Amino acid sequence: MVGGSLAGLSAANWLCATGWEVDVLERACEPLVDRGAGIVLHPATSRFLTAQEGLALDAFSVAVDHLRYLGPDGSVVTERESRFRFAAYGALYRSLRRSLERRGGRYVHGARVTAVRTAGRTAHVALADGTGTSGQLLVGADGVHSTVRRLILPDVEPELGGYVAWRGVLDEDELPAHALRPLERAITYTILDHAHILTYPIQAADGRMRRNWVWYRNLTAPGELEELLRDRDGERHELSVAAGAVRQQLVAALAAEADRELPPPLATLVGRTATPFVQAMVDVTPPHLVVGRVCLLGDAGFVARPHAAAGTAKAAEEAWLLAQALSDPAVELEEALAGWERGALDLGSALVARSRRAGERAQREGSWNVGEPPPFGLRSTGDSEY
Ligand SMILES: Cc1cc2nc3c(=O)[nH]c(=O)nc-3n(C[C@H](O)[C@H](O)[C@H](O)COP(=O)(O)OP(=O)(O)OC[C@H]3O[C@@H](n4cnc5c(N)ncnc54)[C@H](O)[C@@H]3O)c2cc1C
Known part of the structure; x- marks a missing residue:
């Protein structure tokens, strides 16, 4: 192997x-x-x-027992059992x-x-x-x-898909109650303008609850991917830069964009994540x-x-x-x-x-409807549910 x-x-x-x-x-x-x-x-x-x-x-x-969609102001737009x-x-x-x-x-x-x-x-x-x-x-x-x-x-x-996934994990006790409450016991999505973000809980080895998030963002400028894939030491990676190796200015820019573009609970989650990492979609x-x-x-x-x-x-x-x-x-x-x-x-x-x-x-058509079930599944959509 x-x-x-x-x-x-x-x-x-x-x-x-x-x-x-x-x-x-x-x-x-x-x-x-x-x-x-x-x-x-x-x-x-x-x-x-x-x-x-x-x-x-x-x-x-x-x-979790719910699939939730948050609107731009952070309020719950729709929720269903999952x-x-x-x-x-x-x-x-x-x-x-x-x-x-x-x-x-x-x-x-x-x-x-x-x-x-x-x-x-x-x-x-x-x-x-x-x-x-x-x-x-x-x-x-x-x-x-x-x-x-x-x-x-x-x-x-x-084959490059033309967008990246920013990912990160934050301990739940680093989130203020007003940011954590709308996310609790749920997988939570927000549909943005030709972008989307989701977050769900995971558990660390020592039992701490953590929040995993993935924010899909389109590449819009020539050379942008090359810039994202250049790490703290100037090394150019092929498709991803690991947690801790992303340049600090990119981490700061992501937090600022999160403030502008994401509902407040998700902006807090992304902004407080010290070591987000980035992967090109292929x-x-x-x-x-x-x-x-x-x-x-x-x-x-x-x-x-x-x-x-x-x-x-x-x-x-x-x-x-x-x-x-x-x-x-x-x-x-x-x-x-x-x-x-x-x-x-x-x-x-x-x-x-x-x-x-x-x-x-x-990311392209903007035709993912708020509230629809996520496309999770191996052989068919929906077969990931337990
Ligand atoms: C944003 C994102 C979200 C995801 N979410 C999910 C999800 O929710 N559910 C899901 O099922 N999957 C998910 N995936 C997919 C998942 O991460 C991978 O598909 C899966 O873990 C398969 O990994 P792997 O073991 O094939 O490869 P890797 O995890 O990349 O492992 C490859 C290993 O090979 C080693 N290696 C490489 N080259 C050599 C060499 N020459 N000699 C010896 N060793 C070598 C590496 O060090 C590494 O340990 C996600 C992926 C991304 C990018």
Whole structure:
């Protein structure tokens, strides 16, 4: 397994559970717990932890009971019942890692893969430190900038969507009561002029409640994306700048724009977030997911814009289906991979198209109606609800 984030851990766990021996090669030298972001949970995402590990959903996620839309003055314009659940990235990562350790999977930090190749029935990888390893199958789960994808499908490039998602997380006790109250027990949206923002609660490892938010903003000036993607040290990133690395002047400008453009509770939430981070919205649509004994899953394969909130769910579903496909010893590995690929291509291309459509409606057409259900879902809108 190349990549030890949510896709890699999901696949490693499902494969271990069906009897495979798995090594996870992760380039980061430390556990990935500090990625400050929330995930809208999906039954596919929680399936391993509930069905295989016997965890209660409350052990790694929180529920809300309302979907709410706020108007420009911060008043509630519409509200309806909802059954979405939300998890902190760290809660999923920690739970999946604990499970992998219990199952005897090996997780190697500081292992950056630089080359892959299939020879006969064996896949080989080379690492940046000059070592290498091999196995029956190599799974590329190394994210949107996937080295494995670039090596096996060099013509596939992310397509820019023309807007960015600003994201952040703030402890709820840093929000004054007047800002927190309109957001409580809800996922809350505000539809803006060719933009939108949403926020929902997540829980930190120590039990603190936090507020995750995502503000989708169109790029309007030439060179704007390049400016957003240049970090504090002047380094230009390809598609995203991590929390803590965004230039202070951009953080200050975002807070000022929040004051001008957002309803007061959301302006307070964004303005008080010390380390927001930014990601360019892209679609990635590879023509294949299997080449020889190498396959791609998670963001290393298809990348959908986040409006359907199903990237992690897609990774978990692909992982589950891969383990199922490989679990029958009577089926040759190539045949099993071909069957898995057909299903994963259908899943990925449909999700990318549905998410792109949702993004175009909100950011280009301005046709996302206040009050409508969010486009969350993996195979169809609405299948994320519990
Ligand atoms: C704004 C936004 C909101 C989102 N919200 C949701 C949501 O609500 N619900 C949902 O289901 N999904 C959501 N997603 C999608 C989700 O974040 C990802 O799709 C999902 O977590 C899959 O991640 P991954 O493991 O494939 O990739 P990543 O998390 O990027 O992990 C890739 C890993 O590979 C490692 N790596 C990279 N290159 C190498 C190499 N050469 N050698 C070794 N290791 C390497 C990296 O260090 C990293 O740990 C959202 C995404 C965005 C941008």
